Amino acid sequence: MKLPKSLILAALTTGSLFAGVAVLQAQSATNQPPASQPSAGPRGVGAGGPTPDQIATALKLNDATNAKVKTILDAQMQKIRELRQDTKLSPADRRAKVLAIRANTISQMKAVLTPEQFDQWQKMNQPRQRRAAPAAAPRQ
Secondary structure (H helix, E strand, O other), rough: OOHHHHHHHHHHHHHHHHHHHHHHHHHHHHHHOOOOOOEOOOOOOOOOOOHHHHHHHHOOOOOOHHHHHHHEEEEEEEEHHHHHHHOOHHHHHHHHHHHHHHHHHHHHHHHHOHHHHOOOOOOHHHHHHHHHHHHHOOOO
16 A cells, blocks of 8 residues: 555654653753743842842841832732732833832832932842833834
């Protein structure tokens, strides 16, 4: 019995796809993220900013200031979490509210930190703010 060339070609193609998928799945299951990428921490996956502990270490905060900073950041996270769960808001309204929450956090942090600490904290958050800036820019 002789098989048509198209049937043989289809079988080879299908077999190649199954083999390729198996290799990709096995490869991704064993790979670890590079050390330079942040892992899932208390702030969640892809939060993009430093954790309160990293902030306390970098800014050399005393215990009282550290407690205030953690309270401010925890409140911000809770407000943003609640905002994400609100499915009634349009994306534009949600974006505006997130920006308002961040502005409130910035003003609270400015009141708690020294000017040098505040400047350093803003530098720590710059990469996240740059990513958010194009989304916040008005469209023309």
